Amino acid sequence: MSDLLVTDFDYNLPEDLIAQQPPAERGQSRMLVMDRATGAFRDSHFSAFSSLLRPGDLLVLNDSRVIPARLYARRTLRREKEKPTGRIEVMLTEPAGDHQWHALVRPGRKVAIGEILVFPSPSGAIELTAEVVERGQFGERVLQFEPVDDFFAALDRIGHIPLPPYIHRDDAESDRERYQTVYSRERGSVAAPTAGLHFSSAALDEVSAKGVEIARVTLHVGLGTFAPLRVERIADVQLHGERYTISVAAAEAINRAVREGRRIVAVGTTTVRTLESAAAAADHGVGIEIVPHCGETEIFISPGFRFRLVSALLTNFHLPQSSLLMLVSAFAGRERILAAYKHAVAERYRFFSYGDCMFIA
Numbered sequence: 001m002s003d004l005l006v007t008d009f010d011y012n013l014p015e016d017l018i019a020q021q022p023p024a025e026r027g028q029s030r031m032l033v034m035d036r037a038t039g040a041f042r043d044s045h046f047s048a049f050s051s052l053l054r055p056g057d058l059l060v061l062n063d064s065r066v067i068p069a070r071l072y073a074r075r076t077l078r079r080e081k082e083k084p085t086g087r088i089e090v091m092l093t094e095p096a097g098d099h100q101w102h103a104l105v106r107p108g109r110k111v112a113i114g115e116i117l118v119f120p121s122p123s124g125a126i127e128l129t130a131e132v133v134e135r136g137q138f139g140e141r142v143l144q145f146e147p148v149d150d151f152f153a154a155l156d157r158i159g160h161i162p163l164p165p166y167i168h169r170d171d172a173e174s175d176r177e178r179y180q181t182v183y184s185r186e187r188g189s190v191a192a193p194t195a196g197l198h199f200s201s202a203a204l205d206e207v208s209a210k211g212v213e214i215a216r217v218t219l220h221v222g223l224g225t226f227a228p229l230r231v232e233r234i235a236d237v238q239l240h241g242e243r244y245t246i247s248v249a250a251a252e253a254i255n256r257a258v259r260e261g262r263r264i265v266a267v268g269t270t271t272v273r274t275l276e277s278a279a280a281a282a283d284h285g286v287g288i289e290i291v292p293h294c295g296e297t298e299i300f301i302s303p304g305f306r307f308r309l310v311s312a313l314l315t316n317f318h319l320p321q322s323s324l325l326m327l328v329s330a331f332a333g334r335e336r337i338l339a340a341y342k343h344a345v346a347e348r349y350r351f352f353s354y355g356d357c358m359f360i361a
Contacts, residue, residue, distance in 0.1 A: 004234045004303065009329060010320045011341050017348060018166050019355035022178045026200040030349055030356040032340060036312075039336035043347060046198045046357055049314070053265065055211030057312075058257040060250075062193040062270045063216040065184035067092070067152065068159025068176070071128075073117035075110070086110065088117060090143070091162060093190055094222040094243065099145045100133070102223070108139030117143065119158055127154045138227075152187060162190050164353055166319075179353075188220035188243065194316045194353045195268035212265075215253040219244040219274040219297075229323060234302050239323060241296040244274045248292040254309065255290055265312040265361070269324045272310050272331075273299050279308035301327040303334055312361035317344060317351045332360050 023029055027046050034041040053059065069092040088111060091104040105111045113135050119128040128151075134142035148154055161171040161179050171179075181196035183204065208214060223240040231237055246254075254275070257264050266272045277297035282288045288308055300323060313331055318324040329337045340358065349356045 004334075005232055006229050006234060006237075006321050007232075008234075008334070009322070009325045009338075011338055011345070013320060013345060013351060017345065017351050017355075019350040019352060020167055020169060022197065022354040026178075026182070027198055027203050029198050032344055032349065032356070032358045034332060034336070034340055034358065034360045036332050036360050039333060039339070041340050041343065044359075046203075049198075049359065050203070050206045050210050050212075052359060052361065053207060053210055053212050054263060056260075056262045057212045057265050058215060058253060058262055059207060059212050059265045059267065060215050060217060060254070060271050060275060061181070061183055061196060061267050062219050062274065063181070063183050063185045064189040064193060064218050064220050064270070065187045066161065066180055066189045066192050066221075067187050068155050068161055069093070069190040070160040070162045070171070071119050071155075071158060072160075073119050073130075076116045076118060090117065090119075091190065093240075094188075094220065096142050099147055099151075101130075101143050101145065103141050103143050104139045104223070105141050106139055108141070111135075111141060119154075121158050127158050140223075164191065166352055167354070183216065185216075186218045186220075186245070188218075189222075191221040192353060193219070193221060193268045193270045195271075195314050195357060197354070198314075198357055199267075213253060213257070215250045217244065217246050217250050217271060217274045219270045221270055229321060234326060237300050237302070237323065237326075239298050239300050241298045242270075242273070243294070243296050244277065245294045246274065246278055246290060246292055251290045251292045258288060258309070263311045263361075264309050265314070266310045267314050269313075269315055269318075269327050272313060272327060273297060273301065275309045276301065276305075276307060283308055301330050303330045305330040307331065312359070314357060314359050316353065316357050317341065317349065317355055319352065328358075328360070 029046045031044045031046045071090045073088045075086040089106045093102045130143040130145045133144045161175040222242045277299045
């Protein structure tokens with residue numbers, strides 16, 4: 001499969017099928033259901049999701065919480081007393097050390113190493129101050145923030161929810177709740193694990209009532225999920241690292257399911273990446289025993305990948321030529337996935353973060 005090209009994962013998507021708003025209520029989305037073994041698919045609704053699960057299944061969620069990571073700064077030059085000028089958009093992507101963050105800045109060409117960025121509140125008071133200490137490609141920077149009492153509280157006051165660039169509107173107050181899963185707990189993502197957006201608390205209760213066990217892992221979604229692929233061959237794809245955690249309770253639940261031969265159902269590609277990263281590290285040829293740990297994964301899953309843990313997947317529809325489309329193609333087959341996407345376009349499903357979903361089992 002190493003001869004596949006990024007362009008082999010393309011499809012035609014009319015702009016008006018990209019969801020710009022979430023549904024009125026969680027769980028009102030449509031759902032395309034695919035048989036992984038045959039490639040057959042049928043139209044359904046997310047409200048039927050629990051009926052597709054089996055007693056004893058292990059449903060695994062990513063409980064990462066999106067931070068208001070889009071900020072607006074003004075520039076000033078280091079060691080100068082001039083009034084800060086020039087509006088700069090700053091997108092935090094992941095921590096880089098004590099009080100340091102990787103970030104994307106725009107316009108990047110204007111922001112040099114040594115410059116000081118100040119982040120004002122609507123009233124004009126300076127909430128955060130950062131120095132640019134490293135410069136990378138494509139607008140990437142490392143920012144050293146001056147310590148404050150509560151950094152995340154400052155983000156809550158001045159930050160914006162980092163809606164993806166294909167949502168052509170400013171973030172609204174309602175996005176602070178709707179661009180989070182109802183089970184999010186651990187702050188750190190700069191994009192939502194969107195397959196989980198369909199669940200209401202009632203839907204999770206319905207799943208539990210069916211006899212399905214629920215476990216939670218954490219993967220903080222970073223630049224690796226939404227950065228465009230800048231190579232031609234998928235063999236040359238390298239993703240940014242993303243931080244993940246598997247707790248004691250999650251490891252025990254996963255290991256029990258494996259021992260007992262129960263199905264592991266992943267909610268979202270971020271959950272797949274977490275589970276399969278841990279499994280690959282724990283696979284020594286004599287079975288898999290997941291241990292509780294924190295780590296970083298750069299795993300890239302494409303056709304030919306051997307899945308060790310995940311046997312069913314709930315996922316949204318993904319961008320053309322994206323690493324996530326390659327992941328679901330690895331899970332169900334490229335031709336089958338592209339055929340299903342063609343059907344979804346013809347039936348006018350809603351695409352991407354606030355759109356409809358697909359269940360593959």
